[in-house]
Amino acid sequence: MFRERIRNRELLERIVSADDAARLIKDRMTIGMSGFTRAGEAKAVPMALAKRAKDEPLQITLMTGASLGNNLDGALVEAHVLARRLPFQSDPVLRNAINAGEVMFIDQHLSETVELLRSRQIAPVDIAVIEATAITEEGGIIPTTSVGNSASFAILAEKVIVEINQSQPQELEGLHDIYIPTRRPSREAIPVMAPDSRIGVPFIPILPEKIAAVVVTHNSDSSSTIQPPDAETQAIAGHLAEFLMHEVKLGRLSRSLLPLQAGIGTIANAVLHGFIDTPFHDLTMYSEVLQDSTFDLIDAGKLIFASGSSMTLSADKYRKVIPDIVAYKSRLILRPQEISNHPEVIRRLGIIGINTALEFDIYGNVNSTHVGGTHMMNGIGGSGDFARNAYMSIFVTKSTAKNGAISRVVPMVSHVDHTEHDVDILVTEIGLADLRGLAPRERATTIIANCVHPTYREALSDYYRRALARGGQTPHLLEEALKWHSSLRETGRMLA
Numbered sequence: 001m002f003r004e005r006i007r008n009r010e011l012l013e014r015i016v017s018a019d020d021a022a023r024l025i026k027d028r029m030t031i032g033m034s035g036f037t038r039a040g041e042a043k044a045v046p047m048a049l050a051k052r053a054k055d056e057p058l059q060i061t062l063m064t065g066a067s068l069g070n071n072l073d074g075a076l077v078e079a080h081v082l083a084r085r086l087p088f089q090s091d092p093v094l095r096n097a098i099n100a101g102e103v104m105f106i107d108q109h110l111s112e113t114v115e116l117l118r119s120r121q122i123a124p125v126d127i128a129v130i131e132a133t134a135i136t137e138e139g140g141i142i143p144t145t146s147v148g149n150s151a152s153f154a155i156l157a158e159k160v161i162v163e164i165n166q167s168q169p170q171e172l173e174g175l176h177d178i179y180i181p182t183r184r185p186s187r188e189a190i191p192v193m194a195p196d197s198r199i200g201v202p203f204i205p206i207l208p209e210k211i212a213a214v215v216v217t218h219n220s221d222s223s224s225t226i227q228p229p230d231a232e233t234q235a236i237a238g239h240l241a242e243f244l245m246h247e248v249k250l251g252r253l254s255r256s257l258l259p260l261q262a263g264i265g266t267i268a269n270a271v272l273h274g275f276i277d278t279p280f281h282d283l284t285m286y287s288e289v290l291q292d293s294t295f296d297l298i299d300a301g302k303l304i305f306a307s308g309s310s311m312t313l314s315a316d317k318y319r320k321v322i323p324d325i326v327a328y329k330s331r332l333i334l335r336p337q338e339i340s341n342h343p344e345v346i347r348r349l350g351i352i353g354i355n356t357a358l359e360f361d362i363y364g365n366v367n368s369t370h371v372g373g374t375h376m377m378n379g380i381g382g383s384g385d386f387a388r389n390a391y392m393s394i395f396v397t398k399s400t401a402k403n404g405a406i407s408r409v410v411p412m413v414s415h416v417d418h419t420e421h422d423v424d425i426l427v428t429e430i431g432l433a434d435l436r437g438l439a440p441r442e443r444a445t446t447i448i449a450n451c452v453h454p455t456y457r458e459a460l461s462d463y464y465r466r467a468l469a470r471g472g473q474t475p476h477l478l479e480e481a482l483k484w485h486s487s488l489r490e491t492g493r494m495l496a
Contacts (some may be wrong), residue, residue: 005134005164014214015044018044021161021213025049025127027058028083030036030151030491032125036115036310036337036376037264037289038069038090040146042129042163043219046072057070058390059083061123062112065148065309066288066381067091077103087113088379090422099375110288110382111341114152118183122221128157130204131165133172139208140201143176143334144168144309145221145322151178151204151336159212166218171326174202176334181342192345195286195307198333223315226292227335229270232398235429236267240394243425243432245279256281259286259476261346261386262293263355264312267396269293271354276300283378288340288382290332292317298331307333341385353386357395357426361413362444362464363474364420364435366395373414380417387422399428399453402446407456409447411463412481426451440474459495 001317006012022045025031035041041064052058062082067073067090074093076082085094087108096106108116116122130150133142143150154160179200182188186373191199231238234332242395245252259282262268271294276284285294285306297303315320321328339345345355360366367373370378370458387393395418397408401402408428426433431450435443448460467475484494 002164002166004165005170006214007137008135008139008208011139011208011211011214014211015216016213017124018048018215018217019052021215022048022052024059024161024212025158028060030061030063030123030129030348031316032149032157033068033089033152033373034130034143034146034148034153035068035423036146036148037067037312037403038146038222038224039310039312040131040148040221041068041070042161043070043072043165044090044163044215044217044288045129045161046076050081053079055082056191059340061085061155062126063087063149065150066110070219079379087175090378095362095376095378097296105376107376107380109336109341109380109384111220111223111343111385112174114148114149114336115155116356117152117156125153125157127159127161128153129161129163130154130428131163131217132495133165133168133170135211137204137212138161138205140203142173142203142207144172147176147178147334147336149311149406151180152206152338153402154206155180157210160206160210161213161215163217166216167220169322169325171329175325175329176332178202178204178336179219179339180336181338183433190339190342190344192339192348195284195349196305196333202284213450221318223318224291224312226266226314232269233427236396236398236427237271239386239427240271240433241274241278244272244435256282256284256354258350258391260286261285261287261351261353261390262291263293263381263383264289265356267356267398268354269381270395272297275303284427286345286351287288288337295321295328298328301410302324303331305331305338307335309335309337311407337382341382343385343389345388351386351389352390352394354394354396354453355367355383355387358397359406359408359413360397360423360426360447361374361409361410362447364423364443364447365413365416366418366423367413367415368417370415371402372489384418384422387456392424393418393422394425396425396429400450400455402454404455406488407453407484409452409456409460410494411460412476412483414482428453456495459475477483
């Protein structure tokens with residue numbers, strides 16, 4: 001019964017329909033919604049808003065933690081609700097609108113959005129719409145499968161709409177650790193000393209009078225779209241495991257390694273899954289998203305604790321984990337993303353960061369966001385937070401795409417998200433390039449020799465040889481540096 005979940009009895013009088021709650025949202029408002037990588041998003045109110053906008057045109061700025069599930073971004077775009085969106089998305093309908101210039105998209109490091117809000121550098125949140133498992137007697141909001149930016153949205157907003165999702169087990173209570181940093185410039189140190197540090201409270205603390213409406217829902221999260229490991233992702237995992245074992249032999253790491261972080265997606269998930277068949281043990285995670293591989297590693301006895309900001313699972317894993325969350329809860333924490341991704345904590349814990357590249361170039365610059373240098377894919381997400389501050393920054397990708405028409409290793413990336421200064425290790429199914437301590441010319445020869453598909457290796461070698469003849473600390477042929485991308489646009493292939 002939903003009444004058991006609303007423990008502040010005064011709030012029972014504020015239960016309304018999703019349509020009525022959506023009427024609180026006015027044209028040109030800034031709305032903060034829960035949701036982080038298709039988990040824990042408010043589900044009923046945004047759909048009601050999209051329905052309303054078909055008869056009563058309105059546009060909003062929408063902030064979330066990261067991407068929304070249940071095709072919500074697409075529905076809001078089709079109803080012309082979104083004028084501005086941040087800080088991350090993964091919806092194909094929204095992506096097309098962004099690239100057509102119809103929605104203004106602000107691509108941000110995931111640790112920074114609420115910092116900008118807190119210091120009033122961007123427009124304040126008018127209304128927060130937060131999915132919850134329950135509301136405490138004092139009005140505290142207990143999140144569901146993600147925290148993301150929900151806590152700060154609720155704290156900073158003028159009003160809050162809470163969606164009580166009855167499909168989520170009440171046993172999620174106690175999983176979350178809500179900690180809000182003190183204000184600059186005299187901010188106290190964030191006291192996370194290990195992945196299992198609990199430093200906050202298990203609910204979002206707000207005054208109950210801020211809650212303007214409560215909506216009762218019964219909708220599940222969307223399933224993740226990750227694919228199972230294939231031969232290429234297994235090869236990537238194998239190269240990385242071999243490299244880390246060598247680090248152990250050199251005495252730089254133990255067999256428990258250091259806390260692991262992995263970005264969202266098929267390749268990063270497959271790489272983590274590959275740790276099951278390695279000698280590593282007593283592993284920990286300090287990451288953003290807990291994917292299928294997190295729970296595979298726990299079930300295999302390899303992973304002893306995981307800290308994240310959301311749980312984003314395949315349909316099969318969701319059906320297994322969520323109803324049995326009590327069995328996993330002692331090994332998990334979900335935190336606000338400004339804590340899961342905070343540079344101070346990442347550097348303190350010595351994270352091994354594993355993220356996915358769209359492409360990288362012969363000097364180690366990485367493009368994570370833009371196809372052909374112009375068209376947004378999803379966003380930088382948290383990869384920058386971890387790449388710049390990790391003990392070891394690793395980027396993984398397959399060496400080719402589109403049946404070999406595209407090389408993921410190019411002379412010069414068409415867009416730079418992570419400069420060579422933030423990249424330590426590059427891995428494809430072909431091999432691994434350890435770039436630590438190498439100058440640009442040394443990086444180029446290492447990357448070409450170890451990471452490039454044979455189809456493209458001679459062409460890249462030829463480019464580099466001719467660039468060397470011109471000289472420079474980072475040799476390039478500027479008139480040819482993006483020629484592969486131009487060829488792809490004109491002919492559908494990078495090489496004739």
